[in-house]
Amino acid sequence: MKSKPQVLAWLTCDGVHIDPGSGKHTILGVFSNIRAREFPVTHPRMIWFLTISDVPAGKHMIRITLGLDPMNMNPLIEREFESAGPLQRINLINEINNLNFDEPGDYSIVIEVDDEPLLATSITVSN
Template sequence: MLEVKNAFFCDAAIADSSGKVSVLGIFTNINAKQFPAKHPNMTLVAIIEGHRIEAGLHQIKIDIVDSDGHNIVKPIEGTFEIAPNRTTANFILSLQQTTFTKPGTYSADIAVDKRHLRSVTLNVVQV
């Protein structure tokens, strides 16, 4: 069964051709002086693992929502492949100029093949 082995927000991430992911600055909080607050750049990384029998194309959908469940960016939808000779797929999503309307807990809700696999929380705090 496909599962999200790791998922987090960070400043930047890249994956090389071997599947190795390099990450800079993992975080769970964003501080803001006023709202709405705009975060210039952040990246969501999800490492998805499956069994070899699950090799092939899969659908992914990510909703980034506020504490009320409202999308703060357009839902992200796409496909990814679990290669026959691998059991993992790396999903790296770069987000620019993301607006947070209020302090609170936001989350990236990750679904694969229409099944929710994980939510990654992000606390946006007024300082």
């Protein structure tokens, strides 16, 4: 039976530092909402940090989409990654620059691996 990838961690943050000696990840500035004085607004930079496991060995494709309307999502990230096998914990650091929000609301975020939805979450943008 083929295992389905599992989400172990999902964080929105300002940055991720990887220690060159130990390989440990330090997560900087975790946040779950964005406040703006006026709209549209552009958020200059954020990181979507994702840890997954149970990914079969080989190459895989991750897609992350965002939108106010879950039926009309905009693709933000589409990239390949590799897994050594289902026991490996894979940390994916996804940098998002100059993300535009036209209006306040709860923006849906959907994460897929190989066209299979893994996680649906949201980020609140308010004034």
